[in-house]
Amino acid sequence: MKSQESAAIRVALLGSFTLELLARYVAREFRNQQIDVDLYFGGYSQYQQDLLDPNSPYYRYNPAYTLLLVDGLDVFPAFYFEPSPLAERDKTALVQERLSEFRQLAELCCARLPKNQLLIGQAVFPGRTILGPLDWNSADSVQEHFAEFNAGLARISRDLPNAHILDLRGAALEMGYARWRDSRLWYLARCRLSHAAMEEVAHLLVASVGALRGKRRKCLVLDLDNTLWGGIAGNDALEELHLGPEGMGLAFYEFQRLIRQLKAQGILLAVNSKNNFADAMEIIESHPCMLLRREDFAAIRINWSDKTTNMREISGELGLGMDSFAYFDDSPFERNLMRSQLPEVLTVEVPTDPTQYVETVLNLDAFWTFALTDDDRTRHRKYQLRAQRESMQKSARSIEEFYSSLQMKALIRPGSEALASRVSQLTQRTNQFNLTTKRYEPGQIRQLLADGSYRLWVLELSDRFGSEGSVGVAVVFERDGDWGIDTFLLSCRVIGRTVEQAFLAYISAEAKRSGARRLVGRYLPTPRNSCVAELYPSLGFHPAAQPNEWAFDLNSQELASPPWIEVTSRTSE
Amino acid sequence: MDEKLRKIIGRVLALPENEIRPELNAAQVERWDSLGHLELILEIEREFGVRYRAADIPRLKSVGELQQALRTLVPPDGTKSVRQPS
Numbered sequence: 001m002k003s004q005e006s007a008a009i010r011v012a013l014l015g016s017f018t019l020e021l022l023a024r025y026v027a028r029e030f031r032n033q034q035i036d037v038d039l040y041f042g043g044y045s046q047y048q049q050d051l052l053d054p055n056s057p058y059y060r061y062n063p064a065y066t067l068l069l070v071d072g073l074d075v076f077p078a079f080y081f082e083p084s085p086l087a088e089r090d091k092t093a094l095v096q097e098r099l100s101e102f103r104q105l106a107e108l109c110c111a112r113l114p115k116n117q118l119l120i121g122q123a124v125f126p127g128r129t130i131l132g133p134l135d136w137n138s139a140d141s142v143q144e145h146f147a148e149f150n151a152g153l154a155r156i157s158r159d160l161p162n163a164h165i166l167d168l169r170g171a172a173l174e175m176g177y178a179r180w181r182d183s184r185l186w187y188l189a190r191c192r193l194s195h196a197a198m199e200e201v202a203h204l205l206v207a208s209v210g211a212l213r214g215k216r217r218k219c220l221v222l223d224l225d226n227t228l229w230g231g232i233a234g235n236d237a238l239e240e241l242h243l244g245p246e247g248m249g250l251a252f253y254e255f256q257r258l259i260r261q262l263k264a265q266g267i268l269l270a271v272n273s274k275n276n277f278a279d280a281m282e283i284i285e286s287h288p289c290m291l292l293r294r295e296d297f298a299a300i301r302i303n304w305s306d307k308t309t310n311m312r313e314i315s316g317e318l319g320l321g322m323d324s325f326a327y328f329d330d331s332p333f334e335r336n337l338m339r340s341q342l343p344e345v346l347t348v349e350v351p352t353d354p355t356q357y358v359e360t361v362l363n364l365d366a367f368w369t370f371a372l373t374d375d376d377r378t379r380h381r382k383y384q385l386r387a388q389r390e391s392m393q394k395s396a397r398s399i400e401e402f403y404s405s406l407q408m409k410a411l412i413r414p415g416s417e418a419l420a421s422r423v424s425q426l427t428q429r430t431n432q433f434n435l436t437t438k439r440y441e442p443g444q445i446r447q448l449l450a451d452g453s454y455r456l457w458v459l460e461l462s463d464r465f466g467s468e469g470s471v472g473v474a475v476v477f478e479r480d481g482d483w484g485i486d487t488f489l490l491s492c493r494v495i496g497r498t499v500e501q502a503f504l505a506y507i508s509a510e511a512k513r514s515g516a517r518r519l520v521g522r523y524l525p526t527p528r529n530s531c532v533a534e535l536y537p538s539l540g541f542h543p544a545a546q547p548n549e550w551a552f553d554l555n556s557q558e559l560a561s562p563p564w565i566e567v568t569s570r571t572s573e
Numbered sequence: 574m575d576e577k578l579r580k581i582i583g584r585v586l587a588l589p590e591n592e593i594r595p596e597l598n599a600a601q602v603e604r605w606d607s608l609g610h611l612e613l614i615l616e617i618e619r620e621f622g623v624r625y626r627a628a629d630i631p632r633l634k635s636v637g638e639l640q641q642a643l644r645t646l647v648p649p650d651g652t653k654s655v656r657q658p659s
Contacts, residue, residue: 195618
């Protein structure tokens with residue numbers, strides 16, 4: 001037993017065949033990944049004894065991670081060598097028997113070593129048996145029993161929080177069974193794995209330990225030209241880009257599908273690209289086959305800056321350290337730059353042939369996790385909201401420039417017979433920006449016009465794009481030295497342009513000129529007009545005597561008109 | 574002797590390259606045990622793209638024997654590696 005003071009991660013290998021050679025590959029792979037490791041490996045086919053006996057050297061070793069490796073030929077030798085004497089029900093029973101045994105072993109392991117993470121390697125079976133076409137086609141068939149065993153192992157691991165499946169069956173399929181095994185190593189050393197398979201198992205084990213230790217990369221940063229699409233933004237027309245169902249475009253399209261799936265698995269996406277912003281955004285927002293759109297990216301840097309500068313900015317914007325990022329760029333120059341300047345970023349080695357992008361992303365283990373957390377599921381939304389708030393703050397400086405650029409002109413006229421029907425129409429139709437929602441017939445408007453205690457104004461708005469016509473109505477009445485606002489409304493066409501402030505500033509100036517003390521307004525809530533609930537207080541009105549009543553003191557306060565609206569008035573028609 | 578072979582042997586058995594002579598055999602090197610031997614064989618196979626016959630593997634217990642067997646698998650002109658049927 002090694003010293004407990006060591007900071008090295010304790011990893012145990014248990015299995016149905018000789019593990020000593022594999023242990024050397026595993027040690028080398030941990031070393032290559034700069035992870036300090038202390039290894040234990042069980043004897044040839046000693047895994048049952050190691051797991052059953054509470055005083056076994058395995059339990060005394062007290063590992064943090066255990067890989068249990070059983071080869072299909074070791075678990076079910078009869079299936080491979082002489083399946084015919086076995087009846088269908090014998091095979092089913094044998095599989096269930098072995099599964100009960102493995103369930104017991106896994107439960108014991110998890111109970112006795114509560115801090116250990118148990119990785120159960122799926123059993124690898126040959127793709128072809130001596131049965132030939134009798135396999136799958138006759139009662140002698142064994143392939144479905146192999147599959148059932150692995151499905152059973154997965155059920156066991158799902159029932160135990162600290163047990164996980166390491167899919168060696170899938171790894172062997174990817175490599176090919178003929179390469180996975182090396183009969184010479186079996187006959188000379190009782191090892192079930194080839195040189196290539198041992199390298200692969202070592203790689204998968206180290207990557208899995210990394211995933212279980214939470215070393216997952218959180219964000220994939222992508223280039224655009226010849227990465228997300230084939231061709232050059234701004235150089236090739238939209239329809240000339242390779243992206244979509246035709247020819248090579250499919251390689252980029254399918255690559256994007258996988259990237260979008262990574263997002264569903266909790267990986268943030270970002271763009272870091274050298275392009276004219278407008279050229280690239282046109283593709284992202286309007287190419288019909290683009291799967292990844294603006295809202296899929298938590299951060300976007302499209303400019304002519306150094307990509308490492310952009311990477312630092314993205315890191316700042318998302319609040320993630322460099323070791324949270326993986327970077328995918330087809331340009332060897334940019335990759336070299338990133339590797340030399342920001343070595344903590346995982347710069348993916350991208351093949352020169354885009355048809356290999358799909359397998360490249362499939363082979364990335366940097367995004368592995370054995371279980372999705374709520375954090376993973378909500379990460380994108382969280383970062384998106386954060387980015388939106390920041391961009392609103394940034395653009396607050398330019399909102400005034402935006403208003404100024406509109407060149408708005410407001411014409412405020414007193415109500416008249418000629419305007420009565422338009423005013424009536426506005427009171428009938430305006431639901432949102434309407435403080436009191438009083439509906440008036442044209443005849444009632446005419447009565448107000450004839451009543452000396454009421455005043456009525458209509459606001460017309462135009463900007464550099466043309467005239468909006470009559471879009472605002474205000475009705476006020478005099479009472480006890482105050483001006484009360486009976487009606488104040490704006491057509492929804494002009495909401496959000498500060499027109500209300502210009503209109504009220506004009507009315508308050510008129511009120512002051514005529515000697516009024518206060519301007520008093522009311523907000524009568526309806527299901528539709530909550531957008532103006534805070535209008536009066538936002539312009540400096542104070543709460544008045546009645547609920548929902550707001551007063552502006554004309555002697556001590558002044559309501560300024562926004563400088564970007566040119567206000568003219570006519571005293572009479 | 575072949576420089577590439579010398580480098581592989583030095584790396585796998587953790588030996589200085591000047592100690593690697595044809596006469597050097599497994600009994601003289603601590604790390605050249607049965608597993609070290611397999612590691613060495615697999616590494617040579619990977620680097621040269623060859624495959625030793627299973628029956629030959631346990632017999633090639635000196636640098637000279639390894640080199641000699643490698644010559645039968647890689648022709649002297651080095652243009653083409655001949656693989657044993659697997």
